[in-house]
Amino acid sequence: MCFHISIAKKKKKLEERFDAKFEPETLFEPEYFLSAFTHPKVPVITNEDPHTIQSFNWGLIPHWTRDEEQASSISTKTFNARIETASVKPSFRDALKTKRCLVLADGFFEWQTEGSLKTPHYIYKKDNEPFALAGLWSEWVNRQTGEIQKTFSILTQDANPFMAEIHNTKRRQPVILSRGAEGVWLSTPDVKSISEDGFSTKLQAHKISKSFRTLGNTQEVIARV
Numbered sequence: 733m734c735f736h737i738s739i740a741k742k743k744k745k746l747e748e749r750f751d752a753k754f755e756p757e758t759l760f761e762p763e764y765f766l767s768a769f770t771h772p773k774v775p776v777i778t779n780e781d782p783h784t785i786q787s788f789n790w791g792l793i794p795h796w797t798r799d800e801e802q803a804s805s806i807s808t809k810t811f812n813a814r815i816e817t818a819s820v821k822p823s824f825r826d827a828l829k830t831k832r833c834l835v836l837a838d839g840f841f842e843w844q845t846e847g848s849l850k851t852p853h854y855i856y857k858k859d860n861e862p863f864a865l866a867g868l869w870s871e872w873v874n875r876q877t878g879e880i881q882k883t884f885s886i887l888t889q890d891a892n893p894f895m896a897e898i899h900n901t902k903r904r905q906p907v908i909l910s911r912g913a914e915g916v917w918l919s920t921p922d923v924k925s926i927s928e929d930g931f932s933t934k935l936q937a938h939k940i941s942k943s944f945r946t947l948g949n950t951q952e953v954i955a956r957v
Contacts, residue, residue, distance in 0.1 A: 733842075733902050734842075734886050734904075734905065735767065735768040735811055735812070736766065736767050736768070736840060737835075737840045738764050738837060738839035738840065738841070738854070738856075738954060739762065739763055739766065739774065739775060739837050739838055740762045740838055740839075741838050741862050743760055745862065746775065746836055746862060747785065749861065750785065750834070750862075751783070752777055753783065753784060753785065754775070754784075755787075758775075759787075760775060760785075762949075763949055764949055764950060764953040765841070765944065765945065765949065765953045765954075768790045768811035769811075771790055771791045771807060772789070772790055773787040773788065774788060774790055774835060774836070775787055775836040776788045776833045776834060776835050776867060776869065777834040777836070777864075778831070778832070778833045778869055778918075779830075779831065779832045779918040779919065782915075786882070788882045788883055789881065790811060790883070790884060790886075791807030791808060791810055791883055792806075792807065792810040792813075792824070792870050792884055793810075793872040794806065794823050794826070794870055794872065795871060797872050799875065800876065803872060803881070806823060809823075810823050810824075810883075810885045811885060811886065812886050812887070812888045813868055813885045813888070814887075815887045815888065815889045818868070823885075826870075827868035827870050831868060831869045831870060832867070833868065833869045833884055834914055834917070835864065836862060836864060837862065837864075837865055838856060838861070838862040839854055839855060839856035839954060840906060841940075842855060843898075843899070844897070844898050844899070844900055845900055845901050851942070852944060853937045853938065853939055853940065854953075855895070855935055855937040856935070856936065856937070857935060857936075859934075864909045864914050864917075865906045865907060865909065866887040866907035866908075866917050867884045867885060867886050868885050869884040869885075886906050887906070887907040888904045888905060888906055889904070889905060889907050890905075891904055891905045895935075908935075938956045939956065939957050940955065940956070940957055941955070941957050
């Protein structure tokens with residue numbers, strides 16, 4: 733599972749890190765906390781335009797979706813795609829073949845369960861650099877309005893030992909791409925070796941306030957408790 737991320741780095745930093753430019757019309761503001769449940773716009777880089785950073789809504793709407801009602805329903809169920817089954821799921825199988833993306837982030841949030849207590853953690857790279865999550869994307873044309881909606885889903889996998897201690901109920905985590913694997917993910921049909929073994933050695937985490945979701949877009953969201 734991965735329903736909450738941080739992308740608090742500024743435009744220039746992201747452009748330098750990913751060797752890509754934001755679309756001129758893109759209005760991007762750093763966000764310390766983004767929840768999939770609000771279908772926010774998130775910076776992504778697609779396989780079709782690897783040198784441009786675009787803003788897509790979180791919650792993939794497949795191209796075959798009939799109407800707005802179905803689109804609204806599907807997009808609440810496609811925040812994540814399990815990498816083990818994406819190739820056979822109707823919502824994801826076409827995108828897995830032809831529409832891949834990098835979802836830009838600099839951290840994400842998960843909960844550790846101890847009895848009835850759930851404690852949120854903020855997870856990020858030890859060097860505090862932005863990184864890419866493996867994603868799938870889609871273009872859906874609203875037949876009623878002609879509007880084109882560009883959306884994405886984040887792939888998840890079994891948690892590595894580091895993440896399994898934090899997300900200790902579902903034991904899932906987003907697929908985090910090493911720098912060298914980013915181009916591979918965008919260009920190859922092979923999904924078996926895209927995540928970096930031992931990435932847990934480059935991650936760190938700390939506990940954060942249980943009220944972090946109400947703190948707004950401030951650095952308090954990721955502050956240690």
